[in-house]
Amino acid sequence: xxxxxxxxSLFVLLLVTFLRADLNHQWEYLDNGKIxxxxxxxxxxxxxxxxxxxxxxxxxxxxxxGRFIQQSYYGDKDGSKWNGKPWRYNPVQGGDWKGNKSRxxxxxxxxxxxxxxxxxxxxxxxxxxxxxAIMSLKVSLIxxxxxxxxxxxxxxxxxxxxxxxxxxxxxxxxxxxxLVYPGSDKLIRKIxxxxxxxxxxxxxxxAYLNKNDWGIGIFTPGTKDFTCYRFKGKGKxxxxxxxxxxxxxxxxxxxxxxxxxxxxxxxxxxKLDKIKSTFxxxxx
Numbered sequence: 001x002x003x004x005x006x007x008x009s010l011f012v013l014l015l016v017t018f019l020r021a022d023l024n025h026q027w028e029y030l031d032n033g034k035i036x037x038x039x040x041x042x043x044x045x046x047x048x049x050x051x052x053x054x055x056x057x058x059x060x061x062x063x064x065x066g067r068f069i070q071q072s073y074y075g076d077k078d079g080s081k082w083n084g085k086p087w088r089y090n091p092v093q094g095g096d097w098k099g100n101k102s103r104x105x106x107x108x109x110x111x112x113x114x115x116x117x118x119x120x121x122x123x124x125x126x127x128x129x130x131x132x133a134i135m136s137l138k139v140s141l142i143x144x145x146x147x148x149x150x151x152x153x154x155x156x157x158x159x160x161x162x163x164x165x166x167x168x169x170x171x172x173x174x175x176x177x178x179l180v181y182p183g184s185d186k187l188i189r190k191i192x193x194x195x196x197x198x199x200x201x202x203x204x205x206x207a208y209l210n211k212n213d214w215g216i217g218i219f220t221p222g223t224k225d226f227t228c229y230r231f232k233g234k235g236k237x238x239x240x241x242x243x244x245x246x247x248x249x250x251x252x253x254x255x256x257x258x259x260x261x262x263x264x265x266x267x268x269x270x271k272l273d274k275i276k277s278t279f280x281x282x283x284x
Contacts, residue, residue, distance in 0.1 A: 028109055032141040035269060044093040044102035045117035045137060046070035048239075050146065050216065050267055059173055059216045059269065061244040063233075065095035065102075066124065067171040069218075069267075071135045071150050075159035075255050080125035087125035089159060089255075091133040096122045103129070115139040132156030133255075145268040145278050152261040159255040164227065166248035167220050167263055174243035176208035176215045179228055180272060192228040192245070200224050205284045206247045207275050217275035219284045220265040223249035 026041040031053050038049030038058075046068030051057045061067050075089030082097050095101040105118040119135045122128065136151040150168060180189050181201040188199075204223050209215035226249050233242025249265075268278045 028107075028115060030109075030113065030115060030139065030141050030146075032143075034144050035141060035146065037139060037141060037146050037267070039115055039117070039137075039139065040068070040094075041104060041107060041117075042101060043068065043095055044070065044119045044121065044135075045104055045107060045115070046094040047139070047148070050269070052269055058239040059176065061171040061173055061239055061241065063171075063240060063242055063244065064097070065099060066092060066097065067244060068094050069148075069168055069170050070094050071121070071137075071152060071168060072124070073133065073152065073154075073165055073255060073261075074163035076161050078123075078126075080123065082125040088161075088163075090124040091121040091130040091135075092124045093119050093121050093135050096124050096127040098127060100127045105134070113140060130156075144270070144274075145266050145282070147264060147266055149262065149264050152259075154255050154259045154261070155257060156255070158257050162252050162254045164225075164250040164252055165261075166227075167223050167251055168265065169246065169248040170206075170216075170218050171244045171246050172208045172216055173239060174230070174233075174237040174241065174245055176210050176245055177230065178209045178211075178215075179206060179245070179247060180209055181206045181226070192230045192247075194229050194231055196227045196229050198225070198227050201226055201249075203279070203284050204249065205275075205279045206249070207272060208245050208247065209272060213272045214270065215272075215275075217268050217270075217279060218247070218249070218265060219268075219279045219282070220249040220263065221283055223251055223263075225250050225252075 029038040039045045048062035070093035072092045077088045103120045107117045134153045138149040182203040205219035207217040228247040
């Protein structure tokens with residue numbers, strides 16, 4: 001009898017945990033039978049899931065509000081601190097470093113084929129709302145790749161400092177450890193270290209691959225400079241683990257009042273040759 005009660009108690013505990021997770025994270029997906037992409041409505045409609053339809057295995061890392069494929073911009077030092085370190089003006093689509101969530105102003109899923117959203121982000125370090133930095137997104141699937149448009153409407157004060165801006169950041173499962181990108185005359189392969197390293201991709205795309213040369217690729221047209229790293233964390237390799245592989249195509253500019261930033265980027269999955277051919281078909 002005691003054993004039965006223990007089993008029932010364990011079941012109830014697991015059910016409550018599942019329901020809490022379901023309440024805390026509100027996922028919306030697009031799936032065309034080949035690839036699947038998901039945004040978390042509870043965290044600024046950020047992209048936190050990308051995988052194959054058949055396996056539904058997520059290749060992205062969404063450990064916290066900063067680890068999404070999302071918009072994040074940098075301005076001047078503002079006296080704020082991130083975990084005790086001096087930081088700067090940094091509106092982030094998903095929320096702040098303490099786990100507070102950004103506010104979605106509107107959200108739509110059109111015929112199961114397109115997701116759009118408009119978001120009022122939070123300043124990463126101090127958690128203040130940033131109504132002067134409204135972020136928009138549009139997500140769609142085209143055969144074996146996703147096409148995403150990000151837009152920023154900035155109406156705040158001019159930011160003086162020129163900063164590397166992520167276009168966008170991509171955090172992936174740490175099991176994908178090898179970064180591959182086109183050099184001037186051949187493909188470059190490396191396992192990034194910690195902290196940030198910098199480089200240039202001559203065709204503006206990057207891929208993180210496993211030992212079988214399979215993984216995820218990102219292509220932001222016209223954005224050759226990049227930064228990357230591998231973070232070991234506590235060694236847990238999965239979408240919610242503290243370990244991750246990171247790469248971000250970067251452009252350098254300062255935020256100015258009235259500025260509108262708009263760009264497209266593309267995601268795909270597969271063996272390296274497939275990633276190359278997919279991006280080549282769309283200009284990479």
